[in-house]
Amino acid sequence: MTMTKVNVKRAVVTGIAAGVVAGLVKLGWENLLPPRTPARNATNPPQRLLEQLGVPESVTHATYTYSEQQMPYVSFIMHFGFSTTFAVLYQLARQKFPVITRGQGTLFGLGIWGLYHAGIMPLMGTIPSVKDQPVEEHVSEILGHMVWMWTIDRVGLGMASDAR
Template sequence: MDRLDDSLAPMVVPLQAGTVAGFVATVPMTAFMLIMHQLLPGSQQYELPPEEIVEEIIERAEVRGSVGKPQILGISLAAHFSYGSGMGSLYSILMQKLKWPPILKGSLFGLGIWMLSYLGWLPLGRFSAAAPKESARRNLLMIIAHLIWGATTGIVADQLELYI
């Protein structure tokens, strides 16, 4: 058992740092999304993707009548921060060996997450938040939000690894 623990030890600190960094980075990402959402044309100011996705999942599960708007917002926020934390963990595993500046690694990773989500699993799942179904402005908002998340994740993870 000790050998297994010893072999996992080099991954534990980056994994912890990445998880916390992903969570922390979701704060400025979410703030940016909420602020910029208000600057979109009125016809594009419908729910942001985290809420859109949660609403569609609730509708598909056929439990819409038992879940109100406050619960949807709470679930959306929890899901968004959980996804950010999980992707932060993934960042720490995949980007650990690259010797690039953290802001560059993080930004590229954030852009990759946007691509895999908005051009990948969201269209495959037929979600309305998928990039091909959204306007250019809404897509740009989400791309920049993911760059903010990625850059912040990279910087925070890099700093946390020094202290964990």
């Protein structure tokens, strides 16, 4: 049996690039199918999580102005941080455990949704329990996570094959 050597540099570079692209895709997805009502989005899950960790609201709700709109840059930092972290982990893991790429990342994305949106975040009180979330939220988040990880898979695969 041969041991597969993990190319960490390639995984980090492709993961960061794929995570940024997929983060943009997920933001676009959420504009088409918003996961939360405006009232529930007044403090979104990344902001709520930071507040649970003791970060003051003045920081979690900090914004910049673009085209006369207030944009929540702290939420964007969290969003892209989450996306690139999981993209790097996925790129590392795919080299050792190619089975995770079944479904071109969509099954992995579904697993991430289940772990965080149906498990960890409700248990922490960051978001409501699964039964208390509207069906529209489940549809947006489930499909959004599948598209997000599919993008990470495809961008990462394309970059990895270009590096050979």
